[in-house]
Amino acid sequence: MGILARRGLTAAVLLAVCLSAAACAPTRGFDADVAYAWADTQFHAEFARGSLGLAVVGTDGTSSSAETGLSFAASTVTDLRVRCYGGAMIQIDARITGGTDHAALRGLVPCDRTDHLIPLAPASRFPATSVTLYAISRAETAALVIVEGAAAPGDVWDGYFDNELGRIPASAAYSGSFAASGVFQSSDASVPAGHHRVTVTCAGEATVTVTLAGLDESRNGGSVDASPALTTDIVCPVTALLELTTDRSGISMRLDSHGTPGAFLVRVDPGYHPLGP
Numbered sequence: 486m487g488i489l490a491r492r493g494l495t496a497a498v499l500l501a502v503c504l505s506a507a508a509c510a511p512t513r514g515f516d517a518d519v520a521y522a523w524a525d526t527q528f529h530a531e532f533a534r535g536s537l538g539l540a541v542v543g544t545d546g547t548s549s550s551a552e553t554g555l556s557f558a559a560s561t562v563t564d565l566r567v568r569c570y571g572g573a574m575i576q577i578d579a580r581i582t583g584g585t586d587h588a589a590l591r592g593l594v595p596c597d598r599t600d601h602l603i604p605l606a607p608a609s610r611f612p613a614t615s616v617t618l619y620a621i622s623r624a625e626t627a628a629l630v631i632v633e634g635a636a637a638p639g640d641v642w643d644g645y646f647d648n649e650l651g652r653i654p655a656s657a658a659y660s661g662s663f664a665a666s667g668v669f670q671s672s673d674a675s676v677p678a679g680h681h682r683v684t685v686t687c688a689g690e691a692t693v694t695v696t697l698a699g700l701d702e703s704r705n706g707g708s709v710d711a712s713p714a715l716t717t718d719i720v721c722p723v724t725a726l727l728e729l730t731t732d733r734s735g736i737s738m739r740l741d742s743h744g745t746p747g748a749f750l751v752r753v754d755p756g757y758h759p760l761g762p
Contacts, residue, residue: 525541537633543620544575546625571624572596581613588611642663646749668742678731686749686750694716699729700733715729
């Protein structure tokens with residue numbers, strides 16, 4: 486059985502969890518009782534310091550422990566800090582989950598009552614919301630596992646161009662952030678046929694692939710499909726002036742930052758006629 490907690494639990498809830506775990510624990514030998522008592526003391530000391538989550542996990546020396554689950558607000562897990570009682574070795578397995586993303590982490594550490602880190606490779610990190618822990622050892626022992634990391638940052642580009650968007654007297658204008666997908670796509674059937682100027686402004690460090698197209702009516706059921714007309718790459722931060730001629734109403738656009746964060750502002754001026762001879 487395990488004792489677990491996550492940030493935000495009150496002392497009363499914590500005590501209830503601990504008492505419940507003790508009541509449900511299987512019969513253990515004297516050495517195991519000593520190990521659990523030591524781990525429980527470590528648990529209470531660490532709880533006051535704050536972490537993404539922490540749990541006491543124990544093994545009976547013959548099989549893997551029951552799973553212990555921890556949930557928390559979206560955070561980036563960086564490592565597990567393990568402190569184990571006794572003189573054996575203990576293996577900690579963790580399953581880290583956030584939405585459709587998941588990662589596995591495993592480490593073998595000595596039970597010498599000091600801290601040992603099991604790091605998660607930077608390439609495997611993502612905004613996670615839960616960690617499931619398992620432990621196995623040849624000895625009957627207990628360990629404190631501390632999940633370390635930091636709260637996942639919000640989208641710093643959200644609303645970046647909102648003020649500018651409100652001042653644009655254009656027929657069609659859009660703004661937003663590239664967020665997790667890195668792609669913005671829109672179709673506007675109300676834009677009349679003709680020659681248009683499309684102004685694309687972006688912030689950040691992305692190379693954005695911009696695709697502009699007219700809209701073609703499908704022969705089947707009158708649905709609307711986009712036909713590519715212009716594709717170009719722009720390197721942010723920049724304001725790019727693009728032109729597109731359509732022979733019927735409607736325009737579609739697609740901005741792809743290829744996963745790089747940033748913000749965009751798009752303005753469509755229908756019926757634009759460039760100055761010149």
